[in-house]
Amino acid sequence: MKKRRRHGSVTQTYIDLTDRLAAMRSVKELVFTAIIIALAVSCAMYVLFDIVPVKGSFSKSTEEVSVLIHVRWYQLEEDDVIVLKKGRLCATVLSEKEKRTIPGISSSEDDSLVPVRINKSDGGSNIRLVEPSEIEGKISFVVFPLNRFGEDIRKLF
Numbered sequence: 001m002k003k004r005r006r007h008g009s010v011t012q013t014y015i016d017l018t019d020r021l022a023a024m025r026s027v028k029e030l031v032f033t034a035i036i037i038a039l040a041v042s043c044a045m046y047v048l049f050d051i052v053p054v055k056g057s058f059s060k061s062t063e064e065v066s067v068l069i070h071v072r073w074y075q076l077e078e079d080d081v082i083v084l085k086k087g088r089l090c091a092t093v094l095s096e097k098e099k100r101t102i103p104g105i106s107s108s109e110d111d112s113l114v115p116v117r118i119n120k121s122d123g124g125s126n127i128r129l130v131e132p133s134e135i136e137g138k139i140s141f142v143v144f145p146l147n148r149f150g151e152d153i154r155k156l157f
Contacts, residue, residue, distance in 0.1 A: 048072055051143060052136065054088050065156060066144035069137030076114060076138065081153045083136040084118075090139070090156075091116035094127065 050071045053064040069083055076082070080093045094115040113129040120126070142151050 049140075050137060052083060052088060054083050054090050054139075065142055065148060067139045067153075068141040068143050069139050071137040074138045076135075079154075081139045082116065083139060084116075084130060085134055085136045088136070089118055091118045091130070 048070065049068050051066055051068055053066045055064055067083070076093050078093055078095045082091055082093060083089070084091055094117055096115070113131060114135070116128060116130055118126045118128070139153050142148050142153065142156065148156065
């Protein structure tokens with residue numbers, strides 16, 4: 001059997017060239033769209049979140065874990081896990097009822113202070129009042145090391 005030669009008219013060459021150019025334009029637009037979306041997401045992440053290494057009371061070691069924290073526009077509620085600026089320690093927010101049971105604190109203390117429990121690596125814990133300016137952020141997700149990625153925050157801290 002003879003191989004048939006492809007018809008090579010000027011019109012067909014023009015159509016093939018137009019199709020290739022259209023495909024290249026589509027790929028170029030797709031790449032630009034992906035770059036714009038990546039930039040928008042990274043800007044939003046930079047404004048709202050931060051990744052910081054913290055120390056916790058997990059597995060009886062001095063291992064540090066990197067966590068994703070909310071740094072702006074968050075509300076603190078009871079049992080939230082937060083990061084304190086001094087020493088990057090993790091703490092659990094206590095209820096306002098437990099604030100009155102802290103020894104040495106008078107009832108006339110400032111209402112803006114937040115009662116927290118700081119767990120130690122030896123199993124003990126400290127309860128103290130911190131100012132909102134001492135709080136670096138609210139922990140939302142564990143990102144490093146990979147064997148702890150996405151692990152429940154309350155199990156670690």
